[in-house]
Amino acid sequence: MNTPNPARIRAADADRERVAQTVQTAGSEGRLTLEEVEQRLSRVYAAKFTDELAALTTDLPRPAPPRPGFPLTRDALRRHPALRVHLAVAVAVAVLLIVRWAVLGAGFFWPVFPLFWLAVSLFVHARVRSLRERAGTAVPY
Template sequence: MEDTHPARIRAADADRERVATAVQHAGSEGRLTLDEVEERLTHVYAARFTDELTALTADLPRPAPPRPGFPLTRDALRRHPALRLHLAVAVTIAAVMIVRWVVLGAGFFWPGFPMFWLAVSLLVHARVRAFRERPGAAVPY
């Protein structure tokens, strides 16, 4: 005897929490009344399969994907040794240029121009790293 129904996937606690958060967020936005939130949360925590959870949020809008933030963060520096090295080289070069400017006694702060381009190169490097980490980003051959 063949089973014509697709296999159902059991819901994990993390799945229930994700859906419960979405329902609570919809309630806080005014998309659902307090009674609807309460009713849906009761169904969320009673759900055994993922398709039951999907039905509870089918009429709610999908959350917008997170916007990329500032690419140069401590977390990014922790994950990418090449980015740390780039930062160290940029800071060292900037320090050498500033020391040279002070020693030579030049009136015009000329190290500002190369330091600007060092900062731009570091930000571009961090942005490229962040872009490559996005889900679905093309991987170069």
């Protein structure tokens, strides 16, 4: 009786699609010829185990890790209540400064300077939060 190797793991459709995307990207970058892309893609979709898929991309460079994006997002505001409070305070101060400028009738828009520093403080706060979260040292507040 033929027993399968227990160390081998069956490949899922998502695994095949991920490897197919890597092969297609390598082809579009000129790392593989059109014939190589076609051959590898046919082998990708015929693969039954993950080790067969891994063998198709061993000679290709690994994709670069994703760069950190804009730190102040809705998701970040949901995860960190302190960011929501900081944003609310910044908006309230900004409104007060703009109203004061409008009431006083000053010609020069002087609130631009404190508004700039409010924005900088908010973005730095969000960036520090995202870096701590990525490092696994997120502070609960």
